[in-house]
Amino acid sequence: MAAAAECDVVMAATEPELLDDEEAKREAETFKEQGNAYYAKKDYNEAYNYYTKAIDMCPKNASYYGNRAATLMMLGRFREALGDAQQSVRLDDSFVRGHLREGKCHLSLGNAMAACRSFQRALELDHKNAQAQQEFKNANAVMEYEKIAETDFEKRDFRKVVFCMDRALEFAPACHRFKILKAECLAMLGRYPEAQSVASDILRMDSTNADALYVRGLCLYYEDCIEKAVQFFVQALRMAPDHEKACIACRNAKALKAKKEDGNKAFKEGNYKLAYELYTEALGIDPNNIKTNAKLYCNRGTVNSKLRKLDDAIEDCTNAVKLDDTYIKAYLRRAQCYMDTEQYEEAVRDYEKVYQTEKTKEHKQLLKNAQLELKKSKRKDYYKILGVDKNASEDEIKKAYRKRALMHHPGRVGGGSGLSGKNLQGRPTARLGPEVTPRRGSSPENKVLQICVPSKFWEMPNSKIRHKVVFLLNFVFLKL
Template identity: 95%
Template sequence: MAAGAECDVVMATTEPELLDEEEAKREAESFKEQGNGYYAKKEYHEAYNYYTKAIDMCPKNASYYGNRAATLMMLGRFREALGDAQQSVRLDDGFVRGHLREGKCHLSLGNAMAACRSFQRALELDHKNAQAQQEFKNANAVMEYEKIAETDFEKRDFRKVVFCMDRALEFAPACHRFKILKAECLAMLGRYPEAQSVASDILRLDSTNADALYVRGLCLYYEDCIEKAVQFFVQALRMAPDHEKACLACRNAKALKAKKEDGNKAFKDGNYKLAYELYTEALAIDPNNIKTNAKLYCNRGTVNSKLRKLDEAVGDCTRAVTLDDTYIKAYLRRAQCYMDMEQYEEAVRDYEKVYQTEKTKEHKQLLKNAQLELKRSKRKDYYKILGVDRNASEDEIKRAYRKRALMHHPDRHSGASAAVQKEEEKKFKEVGEAFTILSDPRKKTRYDSGQDLDEDGVGMADFDANNIFKAFFGGPGGFSFEASGPGNFFFQFG
């Protein structure tokens, strides 16, 4: 009786537990099936909920974790999926799909080495598994892309790094590390909007990501928004005080800002020598900051132009537009230097570039002025021939003609060599031509405005230097040249 009673007692205490366990299993299977149905319809959030219910009913069933891992992967939540996949293989090391999903999560997150271990284990369990074979190759490919990218980054071959990261991200779409490296290289290549976009996507998921904050700052820094860049660098250093790149970039940004501002102040104060030195020091801080350095070169070019070192000014402006071929201010500064140097063809070329970019009235007028000076430069400079300036009076022009005409008259050089006679005759004609134009108000106006003198009958078709000379000095017999020794002449007026 006692033994039987004891058995009854045992039966009475264990039978309900066994029934509850079986019921839990049946209910868990029901949840799993419903989850499978939602998964098949791509309603992953609902599938996730039902797989979670199944796990709650039977927390030691490997397949439930495996199914939920697959659902989380479809939702792009690879880190959570990795946890479920790892739990599934802890519960059942022979669960091939569990190892495959664990490897896939590792690979998606950019841990190719860990992914290889998971795929190798899947192959140990099923050496003919085609998925495991392919994924193992993919993981090795990612490791190779990482290796190449690391080498190319050191070589500063940023385009190659971007290419490698794009290929790696095809297999590791959730790897922030790969995305950050790509974004950093895009910034180094000047592709700032793309780099900003990548960094912003990461920050939306993780606002404390120091690497993403650094890249955002880097883009602003290279776009010459230095003050804003410093804010991002400081924020990155709050998240990761030992972030070397952010620390260096922050230091460079602050130094550049200070040197540039000091240079600007010296320039405004008229201390051009100090401004030149400060801009030069600023240029040595970071050769990679193209936009800021372009401005610094242009600023230094302006200093050189103030110091009348026009060749140096042109050189600095050329460096500026080499760094940034959209930098209008540098083209304008260089064009003005070319104008001051009377290199009008070069000035016209720069003003044309400016006007093509920004079609303003001011730029149009600058181009027109340069084109006029170019046209003038290709004609004879009658003012220079007579030795007078552009504001010379009528009397000054006459006196200049008298002096130059007598100086170069062929009779005065009749005893010289044939070469000298020819050269003096040429100069005599040019002096007469200059006087003909500058002594006639209509012709002078057209000449000064750069118009063609042959238009409207204002040209030199009937020009004769001797006739001009005779008319000016009163015709034949008005004077004569007499020699008073070899190469010496004096005038006798009748």
């Protein structure tokens, strides 16, 4: 009797528990239905809350985890969704939608190989499942894009890598690895704002992401903000001490900054030879740093101009504008070198480029000066014909003129020239024209003529002496 009574007590104790389990299942189903309603209305946060309540009531139900995984996917929380999807298939390995969601989460996070395994399992359970078939193709496409991008990155075909990553990110929108690779290639292509934007988006979600910190630093480094860049590289190395790219970039940035500053110091001290050597060494540190290298080329061009190596200076400035075609300082430096070497057409072209970019009074005046020199250069340069410097004295000019006059004296060239006396009285005067006839003013040409030929000769019309002088001038200056 006592035993029977004890059994009754036990049975009485278990009946409420059985009733509680049934009640929990009913309540969990109610929560699930409410979650479904909010999911249908796209209120995913509320749907998540109700699916969580359902799971709390019945933690062994695979479909509840599957539903919450779907909700988390819609919220873009793929890593959490992956955990729920994996739990759903652990509870029920025959749950096809669970395997599909697991694969979708893997793919969204960029793990295409794991995604393929999940989709294959779904197809094993339902070989006609159209969604599983399509997602399996998508996962294979992502693996192919990843493979091509890796090869093209080694070839430094950064545009192709960006293209591949854009295609891969259509199926793997939450893959930080793909985003970082794209951002790094954008930086290498000089598309810094785009690269910065991608890296910043990642850092907003994960402030400790060493790769994103590296890309932020890389953009600043290539924009010639070297000090700020070093700060990001150092921060990336704190998060990942073995980050090879950040380590190399940090070392290059520090070396480049030091060499450039040393070169600037040597230039200011007037030690142009040392400055040249330091700028040359700096140019060898990182050929990918376009903006900094453009400045280094321009600086070295300035050094060469100080050393009067004008052709080398022009070449350096040309290299600078090839790297950065908006670099006004390099155009101005090259234009001045063109002026110094009397290449006026090239100087005008550079000053026009500068003035079109920055319409300042100073640039306008520089352009006018170059245009004037170009116009003057198209006149006959009597100094050059006589073989004397433009700063030559009167005695030097007269001496040079006499030497040229002797070379072209009528007595020497009369027989060979075919000019008769009649020619001497007619053609020379007409041919002389305004090009040789002295005019009022103090131009270099007039100065040469006035020194070489006294004014009294020009005041003797029809004089044989005048005709002889004109004849000589035609030979000397017009090179008849």
